[in-house]
Amino acid sequence: MSPHRFRQYRAFDVIMQTGSVTRAAEAMHISQPAVSKLLQSLEDDLRIRLFDRSRRRLVPTAEAARLHREVEQLLLSANRVDRIASQIQGASGGEFRISALPMLGARFLPEAISQFCEQQTALRVSLEVDVSRQVRAQVLSGQADIGFAHLSSGEEHLVRQPMAFIPGVAILPHGHRLAALPTVSPGDFEGESFISLGRENRLRDLVDGLFEAHEVTRDTTVETNLFESACALVGSGLGVSVVDLISALSVKDHVVVRPLYPTVEFAVEIVRPISSAPSALVDSFINLVHERLEIYLRSTLVRPGDL
Structure with missing residues (x-):
């Protein structure tokens, strides 16, 4: 898709949402003639009449409504790609994204993250706490670099590493x-x-x-x-x-x-994307988590050897 076609679809979407070219121009921070030109060129290129202009206002046609449903999905996908690209850019610049089940995300991991950040320079960390199903989904979609979830039976698209019982x-x-x-x-x-x-x-x-x-x-x-x-x-x-x-x-x-x-x-396991490249940062954090968990369990009322 050409950049010009994308701008056409963007203008069409804003017009559909605002109901007029004037308000669309205000929302897009461009002139009204520029929006009108984008709309007219889209209709010419597609050979589809998108609006009825006979009543001195824009009335969407049935074809416009059908096209708009697809355009909305296109723009949502484009926004999602932008967010993921920003996340990837942030990760390469020192951002570490963690997703964890509440058992670990409420207290244990925040304490581990605090210690980890003291050892690292210019590191930004995000922690998302959710149920195990969503933890895996975030890792699979690239929204998290690492996840901590309850052990499950077989997820072929994730690297799974046992953590603890x-x-x-x-x-x-x-x-x-x-x-x-x-x-x-x-x-x-x-x-x-x-x-x-x-x-x-x-x-x-x-x-x-x-x-x-x-x-x-x-x-x-x-x-x-x-x-x-x-x-x-x-x-x-x-x-x-x-x-x-x-x-x-x-x-x-x-x-x-x-x-x-x-x-x-x-049973708790660590999950990572199967396509992810080896990361010294992630490996270092996993080692810290294991060390802290061992100390955590040994210093409590219940010791692993007593069970």
């Missing part, structure tokens, strides 16, 4: 009867008011499976799709729950955290 722990309101125990077991939850993950969260199956295996009946009081929300609800005294260790530690001042044995483990 985060243990589940029990979280309890202060003063709860189970808070007096050094370690809790699934059987201790019998009959307890329980804050559960939403049914759409596939990790709920792991927790439910643990209690079903031990024939434990809980009274599910509230369902929520985020571990962080479950922690907050437990802190309010509404019930007890089982969440990942990292999320629990982010609210340990508001709840009682106890090791759970036997427990479940939440």
Whole structure:
């Protein structure tokens, strides 16, 4: 497509949105005759009458409405290409884009990013926190250089690197009867008011499976799709729950955290575009994350060797 044709389509789109050549000229910051010329040349080139001018105002024809739907998609795609080009340009100049699931994106990764930025000069970092499905989509589309997501079964277009198995722990309101125990077991939850993950969260199956295996009946009081929300609800005294260790530690001042044995483990992996070139910057950050996670787990109530 020639630059002139693109300007024609741009003028046509603005006219369709504003309803007049005058307002289109104002929006495009060019003269009214220039907009009229672009519109007239587009109609001549396409041999399509786009507007009815018999009533002293522009009335779009049926053909214009049909063409405009396609032009809108064209311009949206062009804008998306511009954004991606800017992101690529930023990355080559020292920008690092990270996408992560809430388990890591709420507290753990911000702390790691802070340390990483102290070691790097002129580095710009963006952190997007979303569900694992969207994390993978952002990495696949080039909107993120690296992603942290729950382990999934097979994604052929991503480089997948196991990161860790985060243990589940029990979280309890202060003063709860189970808070007096050094370690809790699934059987201790019998009959307890329980804050559960939403049914759409596939990790709920792991927790439910643990209690079903031990024939434990809980009274599910509230369902929520985020571990962080479950922690907050437990802190309010509404019930007890089982969440990942990292999320629990982010609210340990508001709840009682106890090791759970036997427990479940939440598998987390690192994903990168399969077409991405090797990056010393990304590799350095991954190494830092691994180091911090090992220290993080070893310094907590639950140690990997105890599970």
